Amino acid sequence: MQACYDSHWEQFATYLWKLREDQTLTDVTLKLSDGSLVPCHKVVLMASCCFFRAMFRSGMKETSELEISLEHCSPDTIRLIVEYLYTGEIALTVDNVQDVVMACDFFRLINLKQKCEVFMRGHIDAINCG
Numbered sequence: 001m002q003a004c005y006d007s008h009w010e011q012f013a014t015y016l017w018k019l020r021e022d023q024t025l026t027d028v029t030l031k032l033s034d035g036s037l038v039p040c041h042k043v044v045l046m047a048s049c050c051f052f053r054a055m056f057r058s059g060m061k062e063t064s065e066l067e068i069s070l071e072h073c074s075p076d077t078i079r080l081i082v083e084y085l086y087t088g089e090i091a092l093t094v095d096n097v098q099d100v101v102m103a104c105d106f107f108r109l110i111n112l113k114q115k116c117e118v119f120m121r122g123h124i125d126a127i128n129c130g
Contacts, residue, residue: 013087016044020086029067030082032075037067038082048085051107073103084112092119 019041020026026039045052055062062068070078077099084090090112092100097116104113 009088013089016041017083017086020044020082027066030078031067031069032078033071034075036075038079040082044086049107049109051109072106074099077103081107081109081112084109090115092116094123097123 020039023039026041028040028042028045030038030040032038042052042056046056047053055068057063073081077096080090080096080100081103090100092115097119101113101116101120103109104116
């Protein structure tokens with residue numbers, strides 16, 4: 001039985017994510033600080049993130065590299081960011097939102113940073129405000 005999607009873009013994002021998970025036609029691998037590898041598609045990274053757009057167009061060594069080291073953020077945060085770049089969805093929690101905000105600054109993800117800010121405003125209380 002075939003899944004039913006609300007929109008073309010939802011179906012598109014779901015299939016892109018599946019292609020990444022299956023490593024179908026991936027052409028770049030992100031190497032994380034814990035040594036783990038995250039296979040990706042350059043075109044998806046470029047289309048959804050100006051950091052990667054600039055990196056892959058710069059003419060620097062990363063333009064043609066098959067493996068890119070990303071040691072600026074925690075591996076879990078990078079995995080969340082990659083999922084967001086592919087799907088437009090992210091699982092924000094009170095435990096990860098601050099790390100995601102820092103990653104947004106690094107990757108220049110303005111829209112995601114705004115989502116984080118909305119999330120944080122909705123989770124302010126006497127315990128975490130001080």
